[in-house]
Amino acid sequence: LHDQFASEHHLAAETLDGEHIRLLVNAGLEISADLANANYIDGVGLYRTEAWFMQRSTFPTQNEQELWYRQVLSAYHPSPVVMRTLDIGGDKMLSYFDVKEENPFLGWRGIRVSLDHPELFLDQLKAMLKANAGLGNLKILFPMVTEVSEVAQAKQLLERAYYELADEWADQFCQIEMPEIGVMLEVPSSTWLIPEWAGKVDFCSVGSNDLTQYLLAVDRTNSRVAELFNPFHPAVLRVLNNIAEQCQQFELPFSLCGELAADPEGAILLVAMGYRSLSMNPSSINQVKWALRRLEVRYMKDLLAECLRQPSAILVQRLVRNFIVEHG
Ligand code: PEP
Ligand code: MG
Numbered sequence: 001l002h003d004q005f006a007s008e009h010h011l012a013a014e015t016l017d018g019e020h021i022r023l024l025v026n027a028g029l030e031i032s033a034d035l036a037n038a039n040y041i042d043g044v045g046l047y048r049t050e051a052w053f054m055q056r057s058t059f060p061t062q063n064e065q066e067l068w069y070r071q072v073l074s075a076y077h078p079s080p081v082v083m084r085t086l087d088i089g090g091d092k093m094l095s096y097f098d099v100k101e102e103n104p105f106l107g108w109r110g111i112r113v114s115l116d117h118p119e120l121f122l123d124q125l126k127a128m129l130k131a132n133a134g135l136g137n138l139k140i141l142f143p144m145v146t147e148v149s150e151v152a153q154a155k156q157l158l159e160r161a162y163y164e165l166a167d168e169w170a171d172q173f174c175q176i177e178m179p180e181i182g183v184m185l186e187v188p189s190s191t192w193l194i195p196e197w198a199g200k201v202d203f204c205s206v207g208s209n210d211l212t213q214y215l216l217a218v219d220r221t222n223s224r225v226a227e228l229f230n231p232f233h234p235a236v237l238r239v240l241n242n243i244a245e246q247c248q249q250f251e252l253p254f255s256l257c258g259e260l261a262a263d264p265e266g267a268i269l270l271v272a273m274g275y276r277s278l279s280m281n282p283s284s285i286n287q288v289k290w291a292l293r294r295l296e297v298r299y300m301k302d303l304l305a306e307c308l309r310q311p312s313a314i315l316v317q318r319l320v321r322n323f324i325v326e327h328g
Contacts, residue, residue: 005286010040013289017296021271023289024082024279026257029055031075040289043079045279046141046205046257047072049124050087050094058096059120065127073135080137082182082205082257082279085114085124085154087143091221105219110144110184115153125161134174141205145183145190151200155181184257186210191243198250205279206243208258208266212236231260232313232320237269241308244274255279264291265320271297272304295327 013021022042028051052068053060060068073081088094089109101107114121125140132138142154158181165176185191186207197204212231213220220229230236240256247254255277260266262284270278271292280288303323307316 005290008290008293009286011289011293012040013292015271015292015295015297015300017298019271019276019297021267021275021292022255022277023285024080024255024257024277025282025285026279027072027282028052031072041079041282041285042277043137044072044076044081045255045277047081047083048087049084050092053086053088053094054092056094056096059094062123062127065124066130069128069131069138070135073131073137077135077137080139082139082141083128084141084143084184085111085121089113089144105213111142111150111154112144114142115150115157118157121154121157122161125158126165129161129165129176129179130169132179133169133172133176136177139180139182139203141182141184143184143207144187144210145185146187147189148193148196148200151183151197155200184210185243186214186258188214188239191239194243194246194252195250198247198252201252203253203255204247206240206254206256206258208236208240208256208260211239211258212260215239230313231258231266232316234308234310234312234316237308237316240270241273241304244270248274253277262288264288265317265324267292268295268300268320268323269304269307272300291324291328299323299327 013023024043024045025041026046027044028048087110089107090105093099099108128138128140142151145151162176162178169176180202182203182205183190183197183201184207185204208231209220212229215236216228216233218225218229256270256275257279261270261278262280264287267278267288307319310316
């Protein structure tokens with residue numbers, strides 16, 4: 001069956017009725033340029049910078065980070081690479097940065113840590129900006145955003161990094177550029193701020209893993225409640241649908257980079273909602289592509305309408321499975 005999916009690896013993801021869906025990869029450590037070359041992908045939709053930090057025993061210097069990021073940006077160039085600033089906390093800890101909390105998923109995570117440590121944040125931002133000089137395929141994404149002031153502060157620090165570097169680099173051949181910036185929509189509050197984000201950032205990316213965790217109050221790493229963690233829960237689907245509607249209304253480019261996009265059953269519903277950019281682990285790309293290339297958006301929309309009326313995740317998934325059998 002895998003061979004069957006792989007047989008269309010070089011093709012773009014286009015539905016039967018001609019809608020192009022951008023498929024991107026989530027990446028962390030690996031710099032899989034081979035993958036980008038061997039398969040048709042539209043870039044990196046989520047580069048998790050913390051993966052490399054987690055492998056080390058000390059914080060990397062600005063220079064070390066610059067070299068690393070440059071390898072990543074070059075490997076996928078000219079396709080875009082969305083680099084997320086450090087997203088530690090929750091279940092992602094660094095051995096050399098001591099954080100002990102009763103409730104790590106509701107604690108010091110993501111952008112909160114970066115804003116409390118502007119020296120670390122500035123190092124990371126400067127390393128990204130320098131790595132991008134002469135390439136220009138970097139986009140920067142902020143994780144765990146809950147309110148507008150966090151993005152205002154993050155932008156201020158990014159501007160500071162940019163102006164300091166632009167000064168230093170005034171005589172250099174390559175210029176420092178200001179990249180596009182985006183917020184992750186993964187905390188419920190941030191999904192109610194789309195009109196605000198539209199004026200303040202260039203794009204947003206839904207993190208369906210954390211969004212599911214926070215909407216359902218289910219720790220995504222706790223096996224005791226694993227059965228309750230389900231992004232097909234009708235409430236999660238309604239929120240995802242609402243995000244798509246709001247982003248279209250306010251003309252804010254949007255994509256999704258959680259595990260839901262890696263499941264053909266999830267990808268179909270997301271495309272029906274209006275998502276045209278999905279980022280997933282590389283091993284899922286061919287399967288999702290295969291499914292989308294065999295379906296028409298208008299039928300996916302009928303399916304979605306029915307799913308949004310269901311009272312439970314089980315009934316939603318049953319409908320989607322039947323739909324795939326009928327149309328697949
Ligand atoms: C998410 O929360 O959905 C996401 C993509 O980020 P991570 O899994 O790294 O928290
Ligand atoms: Mg997340």
